[in-house]
Amino acid sequence: MRNNYNQIAGQRTTRIETICDGVFAIAMTLLVLDIKVPIANKMGSEKELTKIFLTLVPKLLSYFLSFITLGIYWAAHSTQFHFIEKSNRHLNWINLFFLLFVSIIPFTTAFLSEYITFKFAIFIYWLNIILLGLILSLHWSYANKNHFISLSENENAQVTKAINRRVLESSLLYTLGALLSFINPYLSILVLIFIQLNYALALLPIFWKRKKTK
Amino acid sequence: MRNNYNQIAGQRTTRIETICDGVFAIAMTLLVLDIKVPIANKMGSEKELTKIFLTLVPKLLSYFLSFITLGIYWAAHSTQFHFIEKSNRHLNWINLFFLLFVSIIPFTTAFLSEYITFKFAIFIYWLNIILLGLILSLHWSYANKNHFISLSENENAQVTKAINRRVLESSLLYTLGALLSFINPYLSILVLIFIQLNYALALLPIFWKRKKTK
Amino acid sequence: MRNNYNQIAGQRTTRIETICDGVFAIAMTLLVLDIKVPIANKMGSEKELTKIFLTLVPKLLSYFLSFITLGIYWAAHSTQFHFIEKSNRHLNWINLFFLLFVSIIPFTTAFLSEYITFKFAIFIYWLNIILLGLILSLHWSYANKNHFISLSENENAQVTKAINRRVLESSLLYTLGALLSFINPYLSILVLIFIQLNYALALLPIFWKRKKTK
Amino acid sequence: MRNNYNQIAGQRTTRIETICDGVFAIAMTLLVLDIKVPIANKMGSEKELTKIFLTLVPKLLSYFLSFITLGIYWAAHSTQFHFIEKSNRHLNWINLFFLLFVSIIPFTTAFLSEYITFKFAIFIYWLNIILLGLILSLHWSYANKNHFISLSENENAQVTKAINRRVLESSLLYTLGALLSFINPYLSILVLIFIQLNYALALLPIFWKRKKTK
Numbered sequence: 001m002r003n004n005y006n007q008i009a010g011q012r013t014t015r016i017e018t019i020c021d022g023v024f025a026i027a028m029t030l031l032v033l034d035i036k037v038p039i040a041n042k043m044g045s046e047k048e049l050t051k052i053f054l055t056l057v058p059k060l061l062s063y064f065l066s067f068i069t070l071g072i073y074w075a076a077h078s079t080q081f082h083f084i085e086k087s088n089r090h091l092n093w094i095n096l097f098f099l100l101f102v103s104i105i106p107f108t109t110a111f112l113s114e115y116i117t118f119k120f121a122i123f124i125y126w127l128n129i130i131l132l133g134l135i136l137s138l139h140w141s142y143a144n145k146n147h148f149i150s151l152s153e154n155e156n157a158q159v160t161k162a163i164n165r166r167v168l169e170s171s172l173l174y175t176l177g178a179l180l181s182f183i184n185p186y187l188s189i190l191v192l193i194f195i196q197l198n199y200a201l202a203l204l205p206i207f208w209k210r211k212k213t214k
Numbered sequence: 215m216r217n218n219y220n221q222i223a224g225q226r227t228t229r230i231e232t233i234c235d236g237v238f239a240i241a242m243t244l245l246v247l248d249i250k251v252p253i254a255n256k257m258g259s260e261k262e263l264t265k266i267f268l269t270l271v272p273k274l275l276s277y278f279l280s281f282i283t284l285g286i287y288w289a290a291h292s293t294q295f296h297f298i299e300k301s302n303r304h305l306n307w308i309n310l311f312f313l314l315f316v317s318i319i320p321f322t323t324a325f326l327s328e329y330i331t332f333k334f335a336i337f338i339y340w341l342n343i344i345l346l347g348l349i350l351s352l353h354w355s356y357a358n359k360n361h362f363i364s365l366s367e368n369e370n371a372q373v374t375k376a377i378n379r380r381v382l383e384s385s386l387l388y389t390l391g392a393l394l395s396f397i398n399p400y401l402s403i404l405v406l407i408f409i410q411l412n413y414a415l416a417l418l419p420i421f422w423k424r425k426k427t428k
Numbered sequence: 429m430r431n432n433y434n435q436i437a438g439q440r441t442t443r444i445e446t447i448c449d450g451v452f453a454i455a456m457t458l459l460v461l462d463i464k465v466p467i468a469n470k471m472g473s474e475k476e477l478t479k480i481f482l483t484l485v486p487k488l489l490s491y492f493l494s495f496i497t498l499g500i501y502w503a504a505h506s507t508q509f510h511f512i513e514k515s516n517r518h519l520n521w522i523n524l525f526f527l528l529f530v531s532i533i534p535f536t537t538a539f540l541s542e543y544i545t546f547k548f549a550i551f552i553y554w555l556n557i558i559l560l561g562l563i564l565s566l567h568w569s570y571a572n573k574n575h576f577i578s579l580s581e582n583e584n585a586q587v588t589k590a591i592n593r594r595v596l597e598s599s600l601l602y603t604l605g606a607l608l609s610f611i612n613p614y615l616s617i618l619v620l621i622f623i624q625l626n627y628a629l630a631l632l633p634i635f636w637k638r639k640k641t642k
Numbered sequence: 643m644r645n646n647y648n649q650i651a652g653q654r655t656t657r658i659e660t661i662c663d664g665v666f667a668i669a670m671t672l673l674v675l676d677i678k679v680p681i682a683n684k685m686g687s688e689k690e691l692t693k694i695f696l697t698l699v700p701k702l703l704s705y706f707l708s709f710i711t712l713g714i715y716w717a718a719h720s721t722q723f724h725f726i727e728k729s730n731r732h733l734n735w736i737n738l739f740f741l742l743f744v745s746i747i748p749f750t751t752a753f754l755s756e757y758i759t760f761k762f763a764i765f766i767y768w769l770n771i772i773l774l775g776l777i778l779s780l781h782w783s784y785a786n787k788n789h790f791i792s793l794s795e796n797e798n799a800q801v802t803k804a805i806n807r808r809v810l811e812s813s814l815l816y817t818l819g820a821l822l823s824f825i826n827p828y829l830s831i832l833v834l835i836f837i838q839l840n841y842a843l844a845l846l847p848i849f850w851k852r853k854k855t856k
Contacts, residue, residue, distance in 0.1 A: 005376040006416050009293040015235060019288065021657060022239025022450075026665025029745045030246065032672065039751045049762045053753075062740070071738040074661065075731065079651040089289065093414055096285040103243045105338070110251045111267075120263045162647040200735055202648050219590040220630050223507040229449060233502065236453025236667075244460065303503065307628055310499040314492070317457045324465045325481075334477045433804040434844050437721040443663060447716065448668025458674065517717065521842055524713040528706070531671045538679045539695075548691045 010092035023099045024074045030106040033117055044178040058113060065193065066109035072199050073102060073132050076166075079142055083159060086148040094142060098135045101128055117185045125192075126178035130171055153167045170199065224306035231295055237313045238288045244320040245277040272327060279407065280323035286413050287316060290380075297373060300362040308356060315342060316413055331399045339406075340392035344385055351381045354395045360406050384413065438520035445509055451527045452502045458534040486541060494537035494619065500627050501530060501560050504594075508568055513586060514576040518628045522570060526540040526563045529556060552619075554606035558599055565595045598627065652734035659723055665741045666716045672748040673705040683820065690822075700755060709753035714841050715744060717773050722782055725801060728790040735761060740777045743770055759827045767834075770818035772813055779809045811843065 010016075038052050077098070084091075108128045115121040140163050143149055149156055173195050181188035224230075252266050277371055291312070298305075322342045329335040354377050363370055387409045395402035438444075466480050503639035505526070512519075536556045569593050571577055577584055601623050607618035652658075680694050719740070726733075750770045757763035782805050783793055791798055815837050823830035 005380045008296070008376060010289055011296050012292070015231065015292040015295070015659065017771075018232060018235040018660060019239050021664055022235055023242060025450075025661050025668060026239060026243045027246075028665060028741065029668045029672070030243070030746050032669075032749060033247070033675070035749050037749065037756045039756065046760055046762050049757055051758050053762065053766070066354050067616075067742050068746075069740070071735065074657075074738075075652055075734050078654070078657040078734070082650070082653050089293075089416065092289050092292070093285065093416075096281070096288075096414075099242065103246050103281075104249075107246065107249050107251065112254065114251045115263055118260055118263050118265065120260050123266070124823070159650055162650060166647045195825040200733075200738075201733065209216055215615075216735075219594045222510075222587055223508050224503055226506070228505040229445065229509070232446060232449040233453050236450055237456060239664075240453060240457045241460075244457070247461070302631065306503050306506070307499065307630075310495070310502075314495050316462075317460050317495075321460065321463050321465065328465045328467065329477055332474055332477050334474050334481065338481070372500060410580065433808045436724070436801055436804060438717055440720070443659065443720040443723070446660060446663040447670075450664055450668060454667060454671045455674075458671070461675070517844065520717050520720070521713065521844075524709070524716075524842075528709050531674050532677075535677050535679065542679045542681065543691055546688055546691050548688050548695065552695070558719065612755050615833075633711050641755065 008088050009089040010087055013081060013084060013087045016087060016092060016095050016126050017078075019063065020074075020077060020095060020099060023103055024070060027106055028067055028070050031059070031110060034057050034110070035063065062110050062113040065113070065196070067199050068196050069105055069109065069129070070102065072196065073105075073136070076160045077137055080136065080143070080163070083149050083151055083156075084143050085150040086097050086146075088142075088146065088148075091139070091143060091146075091148065094135060094139050098132065101131050101135065104128060112189070116189055119181045119185065122181045122185065122188055122192075126174055129174050131209050133167045133171050133174075137164065140164075170195070220303050223303040224301055224344065227295060227298060227301045230301060230306060231292075233340050234288075234291060234309060234313060235337060237317055238284060241317050241320055242270045242281055242284050245273070245280050248324070249273050249277065276327040277363050279410070280320045282315065282410050282414050283319055283323065283343070286410065287319075287350070290350055294350065294357070294377070297363050297365055298357045299364040300360075301357075302360065302362075305353070305357060305360075305362065308349060308353050312353065315345050315349065317417075320344060326403075330403055333399065336395045336399065336402055336406075338394050340388055343388050347388075348383045348386050351378065354355070354378075384409070434517050437517040438515055441509060442514060444458050444515060444520060444523050445506075447524060448502075448505060448527060451531055452498060453532055454539055455531050456498050459487070459494050459538060463487050463491065466616045490541040493541070493624070494534045496624050496628050497533055497537065497557070498530065500624065501533075501564070504564055508564070508571070508591070511577050511579055511584075512571045513578040514574075515571075516574065516576075518562070519567070519571060519574075519576065522563060522567050526560065526567065529559050529563065532556060540617075542615055547609045547613065550606050550609045550613065550616055550620075554602055557602050561595045561599050561602075565592065568592075598623070648731050651731040655723060655726060655729045656736050658702065658729060658734060659720075662716075662719060662737060662741060665745055666712060668807070669745050669748055670709055670712050672707050673701070673752060676752070677701050704752050704755040707755070707838070708748045710745055710842050711751065711771070712744065714838065716746075718778055718810050722778065722785070722805070725791050725793055726785045727792040728788075729785075730788065730790075733781070733785060733788075733790065736777060736781050740774065740781065743773050743777065746770060754831075758831060761823045761827065764820050764823045764827065764830055768816055769807075771816050773814075775809045775813050779806065782806075812837070838840055 016129045035056060038055065039189055040048070040052060105128060112121045112125040140160065143158060144156070151159060174192065177188055178189040180189075180191055247271060252269065254262070254266060319342060322339045326335045326339040354374065358370070358374060365373060388406065391402055391405040391409055393402075394405055437609060466483065468480060470475070533556060534641055537552045540549045540553040568588065573590060574585070579587060602620065605619040605623055607616075608619055680696060680697070720721070732800060747770060750767045754763045754767040782802065786798070786802060793801060816834065819830055819833040819837055821830075822833055
């Protein structure tokens with residue numbers, strides 16, 4: 001009786017998905033807000049303008065990295081909800097905590113690009129990414145335990161395995177990449193970016209890879 | 215005849231829900247906009263960077279508190295619309311006034327964290343939260359009176375009771391917490407935060423609590 | 429043949445409605461971004477803090493006015509789409525131009541509150557509102573001409589009459605209110621705000637008014 | 643087996659469309675954030691206020707141009723998804739890269755309006771627009787190759803031809819416009835704006851043009 005309210009709360013998935021897309025959309029454009037057109041009093045030549053533009057490149061790269069990271073987690077979140085058809089109060093809150101760490105990504109990314117040679121900045125960035133992975137993993141296993149997933153038992157086992165392997169694999173890779181900062185911070189960053197691009201750019205082999213499943 | 219326009223207006227619930235999710239998503243990320251990467255001209259050691267990062271902690275906590283508060287009201291709003299299937303012009307406006315006080319939460323939260331020892335800051339924060347509860351309560355009772363709710367009479371009575379109890383209970387708790395500021399402002403804040411977390415972290419007992427309803 | 433592309437473009441209404449809700453949600457929170465917590469170095473008493481808070485009141489009022497104005501046009505837009513079930517390329521662009529003038533409302537409102545005694549500021553605000561009304565009117569008549577509306581001929585005539593009367597009536601009222609600025613700017617503003625509230629607060633008589641239509 | 647995760651990811655189109663609308667909505671209002679009400683200490687006459695307002699005109703025009711550009715690509719994106727009914731991981735990422743260049747439009751537009759006489763600024767703007775066209779073209783052809791499109795073969799051929807012709811035609815026009823900057827930058831800008839308006843204002847002949855398709 002006491003938990004009556006908690007039992008009626010948060011049973012739909014549409015609202016979760018809409019607010020997630022909203023937060024992701026804002027987070028994706030947050031670093032753009034920082035890229036201001038430089039105002040120069042006197043501007044003589046095309047060369048000078050090009051030079052001024054190049055000073056923006058670090059911010060553009062930071063924006064690019066943040067966007068890719070967010071894209072990876074948006075895609076992962078979207079994939080889970082392809083199969084989740086019900087929800088409850090707790091699942092709502094797991095999603096909200098996920099969003100909490102999503103909306104902080106532009107900050108941790110900008111922090112990393114500002115202090116690229118510091119282990120502490122790499123640590124904060126790594127922590128953010130690892131937490132997102134953990135929450136997504138918890139999210140799926142909670143949905144699974146509560147029978148919110150619209151899959152046959154057999155399919156479910158396969159999808160669950162694929163999702164868990166992905167989280168485990170990527171967490172290990174990110175941790176390895178972060179640990180490289182004890183050898184060389186630049187190497188660490190390069191490996192981290194390479195891992196990100198790898199997850200995004202399964203895009204590259206689009207046209208020559210045959211699809212094997214239906 | 216005169217009210218012809220008012221009678222045709224605002225009959226769907228989808229638009230209300232979409233704009234609510236939009237406003238919530240923005241409000242949830244508003245305080246993130248304030249967390250800027252600190253720029254230091256010279257940065258010698260990891261220790262210094264860690265110190266600089268720690269100066270951001272109050273802003274991060276303020277962001278966290280604001281996010282939790284917004285999450286609580288987003289979940290409450292979402293829960294009501296699980297059962298509301300029709301709408302009219304007035305219900306739209308009740309929602310808009312709800313959103314008005316939602317979008318101001320990041321401000322009242324930041325105001326509270328800046329002036330944490332002042333009764334006036336606690337009062338403003340308390341007022342904001344109480345108004346949100348009252349509007350949600352009005353929202354449900356208005357929807358109920360106009361038969362916008364898709365529940366059998368019996369279920370409706372139960373849900374209505376649960377919603378009203380929740381609003382009353384939380385309003386009393388918040389008021390009690392706010393009144394503690396006459397004894398000690400820090401105690402008051404602590405109790406307020408504890409109440410918030412309690413409503414969010416019905417999350418904690420996720421895995422050991424058996425679900426009693428279907 | 430030449431217009432082939434234009435003929436396949438923009439046939440759904442869902443995307444229009446989603447982007448509209450997005451732009452409205454952002455516009456509604458735009459002025460909140462301006463309300464910063466005042467930072468005071470020394471803060472002695474509750475009285476001082478209250479005083480400082482009161483300096484924010486003009487910004488809060490400006491935010492409130494902007495919100496109400498946006499709410500009125502969001503509700504009007506939502507109402508039209510309750511009946512519009514198809515779309516084409518042109519209707520998409522009418523909506524985009526509508527959004528152009530929606531997103532500028534926070535600016536014209538803030539401009540008005542900053543220069544409240546100036547006819548020019550009242551004129552800009554009035555122009556913004558009148559243009560929104562005109563575009564909404566064009567929107568409905570265009571949708572009507574192209575048979576995008578899901579109503580019987582009889583119902584359509586009634587709804588069209590109600591929509592047109594509302595646009596005409598409100599445009600006249602706003603114009604009258606704006607013209608009062610030649611007598612006294614404060615009177616003009618007061619009347620404008622009163623007209624806004626009147627359209628929003630058909631809310632007030634919620635509980636004592638019997639609904640006459642089904 | 644290895645690609646198991648990639649094969650289950652991103653199969654729905656709703657999430658893509660929602661996040662796209664979110665990013666577009668934010669990008670559309672981004673330049674509005676830059677238009678601040680000018681604060682004047684002493685303000686004597688209506689004339690002075692009008693003068694001050696006129697200093698905002700370049701920003702308003704920049705906002706207008708950015709909005710139109712975004713509107714064109716939003717409409718094009720929306721049109722493609724009218725026919726695309728399935729998706730996969732890769733299509734999600736093509737969309738994300740599309741959004742990356744969408745969210746940067748307010749910046750490239752503002753950059754252009756600040757440095758309107760510079761070939762470099764025109765080049766950056768042109769590059770942004772061309773990339774958006776190319777990605778949209780890739781988007782359609784990828785969706786087509788993977789049979790994500792809900793059209794009969796015959797209809798598909800027609801729509802594909804229309805989409806490709808539109809991308810090719812507009813890319814050529816924009817390139818021509820940009821090349822004019824070697825003769826005269828103002829001429830180049832004027833032609834670019836004219837091309838934009840032409841794509842938006844197929845709006846103009848609304849009322850006198852008969853629709854030829856059903």
